[in-house]
Amino acid sequence: MTRSLIAHAKAGTIDQAPAVARIPVSAYTDPALFELEKKRIFRRLPLMLAPSSELPEPGSYKAMTVVGVPVLLTRQKDGSVAAFLNMCTHRGNPVAQGEGKASRFVCGYHGWTFKNDGTLLGVASSDDFGAIDKAAHCLKRFPVLERAGLVWAILDPASTLSIEDYLCGYDDMLANFGFDGWHVFAKRTISGPNWKTAYDGYLDFYHLPVLHASTFGSDFFNRANFFAWGPHQRLTNPTGTYTKLGTDQSIDLAAMDEKDWPIDALMAGVWTIFPHISIASFYGGNARAVLISQLFPGDSVGESVTNQYYLMEREPTDAATIEGAHQQFDFLKTVVEGEDYATGKRQHEALMSGLTDHVLFGRNEGGGQAFHGWAERLVAASDDELKRIFAAERVAEAAE
Ligand code: FES
Ligand SMILES: [Fe+2]
Incomplete structure (x- = not known):
């Protein structure tokens, strides 16, 4: 060039x-x-949602709304980035706001807890709530790729397009x-x-x-x-x-x-x-x-x-x-x-x-x-x- x-x-x-x-x-x-x-x-x-340095270390996260979709980006324990639908699997409240550092997110509505890899850790007052399959109620994941110090995600959990x-x-x-x-x-x-x-x-x-x-x-x-x-x-x-x-x-x-x-x-x-x-x-x-x-x-x-x-x-x-x-x-x-x-x-x-x-x-x-x-x-x-x-x-x- x-x-x-x-x-x-x-x-x-x-x-x-x-x-x-x-x-x-x-x-x-x-x-x-x-x-x-x-x-x-x-x-x-695929959309470039964040420079890698916005999520500098394990636990870093950023929540943002992209064309109406609430998105949560987290840097996980192994250093990789994950992208989730920022929506509690109880009744839909976003589990995180803004940006910062957290290894888990407590939903501000009824208190369900999610790990920063999306796992549903705890249902508040679970005996009262009734039994559910926790593994089936993790945060929804978006396809994600980190390259060249930039993070791309596709806002469609079912997408099979290669980033x-x-x-x-x-x-x-x-x-x-x-x-x-x-x-x-x-x-x-x-x-x-x-x-x-x-x-x-x-x-x-x-x-x-x-x-x-x-x-x-x-x-x-x-x-x-x-x-x-x-x-x-x-x-x-x-x-x-x-x-x-x-x-x-x-x-x-x-x-x-x-x-x-x-x-x-x-x-x-x-x-x-x-x-x-x-x-x-x-x-x-x-x-x-x-x-x-x-x-x-x-x-x-x-x-x-x-x-x-x-x-x-x-x-x-x-x-x-x-x-x-x-x-x-x-x-x-x-x-x-x-x-x-x-x-x-x-x-x-x-x-x-x-x-x-x-x-x-x-x-x-x-x-x-x-x-x-x-x-x-x-x-x-x-x-x-x-x-x-x-x-x-x-x-x-x-x-x-
Ligand atoms: S909507 Fe998240 S705990 Fe109820
Ligand atoms: Fe210009």
């Missing part, structure tokens, strides 16, 4: 998609399609960040427009010097090359230089021995994970960090919810680095909420007028073209087709 980016920079070119694409406005505005996307994309495909296949080898690339050892510095949740309108922005460098003129600057680059692993895409500005951390020094990569190329130069740009994650590098306080944006459809077709995680390569210890990291994270709230999502909400309102039937993605917007193609294809696919699609993608990636 880096060799190709350097060559494109030298030639002043980008990889263009074959044609300008038209996407129907209904892809953003149709409430029936929106419900189908929640069901067939978000309730059927490994789904990742199409992309996890091997993401592993080069080494997120296992990174530190969750800060988190927040912001609300945005239709989830695809919001996600388009993460796959788009075209808008950077215009929409973000007052934040990133009007001389910021607007070109990207896209690299795909199945539906997962990295986008990077074709450049042959690299700015060394903590300096203004621009280094010519072509003049370097390839084996000396720094890892953050090789991992530059934005890494998206279909259907809802973006990972972008930042250096607030002169410390290497990423913003992980985790996007979910909201209650209606025009709403979404984004969890932002600011992950730092190392936990900062001095006041200047901490302050710099906070400033960076606050800046990213201004950019995303104040510029990207504010624009997305205005866009959505205009599209909802119903007075136009399509929008355009240029030859320089191949990432958005691919994203909409995948969304449409996966919504339409049967469960069996889904398995075939990702098994084939994985084989194709391995062959490459």
